[in-house]
Amino acid sequence: MLGRSTNRWGRACLLAAACVAAAPALADTFPDKPIKLVVPFPPGGSTDVLGRLLARKLSETLNASVVVENRAGAGTIVGADYVAKSTPDGYTLLLSAATTFTINPVTYAKLPYDPLKSFDAIGLVGTTTLGLVANTSVKANTLKELVAASRQGQAFAFGSYGAGTTAHFVGEMINAATGMHMMHVPYKGSAPAMSDLIGNQIPLTVDTVVAAAPMVKAGKVKVLALASSTRSALLPDVPTAAESGYPDINLTTWFAVVGPKGLAAPVRQKLEGALATVMKDADMRKSMTTNGYEAEYGTAADYVKRVNSEIPRLRKIAEAANIKAD
Incomplete structure (x- = not known):
């Protein structure tokens, strides 16, 4: 009896040691094939433009091909659901707007994904006023x-x-x-x-x-x-609603990169680091400004905080105005 228990303990230790040894190896080899960055909007739209800017810079940072794949439909649900159900290996990511993460959860009675339970956040990348x-x-x-x-x-x-x-x-x-x-x-x-x-x-x-x-x-x-806390570089002479005396009128369209839930820690950390590097890049920030985005990097924790704070706020508005998705 003691022998069998000892054997089980030994196998558990070997397995744990193998996992610890595999983590650095996984971080070293990832990515070793192209990464898909799913954009749940049609080609040519503003989110698609942002996706292609990100894909180019992430490719340079990760030294691997990052390609945009458009999967539009049902108010971003088609693309978001596809990524949520993908293998959590870091090779399928989603770039989407607040529509996916905070608007849909309060306007649809039922969704095939959850903005927190279905995804591992990589980070926030910007806003549009x-x-x-x-x-x-x-x-x-x-x-x-x-x-x-x-x-x-x-x-x-x-x-x-x-x-x-x-x-x-x-x-x-x-x-x-x-x-x-x-x-x-x-x-x-x-x-x-x-x-x-x-x-x-x-x-x-x-x-x-x-x-x-x-x-x-x-x-x-x-x-x-x-409807923002600061003026826009594209229209610097236009005041914010807060400057006009209405600070409660404040809602931007924000964008985030996420992967399916269950990403291995080394993979997630490498993706987070790459995104942080890209968002510090002067050329990336300039390109975003030119295309009408406010470059606003946020960590995975910032994503969780924003989703948790914004959904209750939007739900109150939706209930008061009877806002429902088509």
Whole structure:
């Protein structure tokens, strides 16, 4: 009996020793084949652009090929679910927006993934600022002036690039903070919403500064306020909602890189280190700014903190405004 127990103890020790020895080896050999960076949006979109910037820099840092694979559909659910169910070996990663991690969990009754239980975070990579955009026929030039016009009886509607999107949430934040009752008009994307705004079919939209900046410079629209804590480099003259007296209007579209739950510690640490290095790179940060992103690196712990703090906040807004995904 004692012999069998001793043998079992010996085998356990050998197994533990083998695992300890394997960890450095795994860190040394990873990656030894191409890494897929899944972007759950169609090619050519803003997240796809960010994905390709990241893929290029990660390839240089890891000395291995990192390729973007677009898996769009169902409000990012298709791509996110694919990564969540992938083998947790570090060769399949997801780059996605807050839509995946905090919007979907409060707008869908059921999801095939969980933003914390299904993924191991690698890190946060940046944000995109949203703003309240008006067509040139709207007399108000600031958020305060718009609120004043609303209190005098003028009715307004705001468009967004879809029901249950970050833009929709920002519009409802504006309603809640200011007491306005702007009607929401959902569009299938930013382009048709912006087209109707310019064509005076709708007075206001909530959209990203990336979409709005070229139209502002062309004199076709104006941005009344930004839903961020700081001004945007693309529209430095536009004040934040907080500067306008409404600090509760603050919601950005943020982006994170995650892998499937269960990544080996050496692999996860190597990916985290590579992402941190990339986000410190001056060329990467400049490219992000040029494409309308605020380079904002955050650790895996920062991702967890943001998800945990943002979901309850968004859930309250969703319940109050009855926001549900299409």
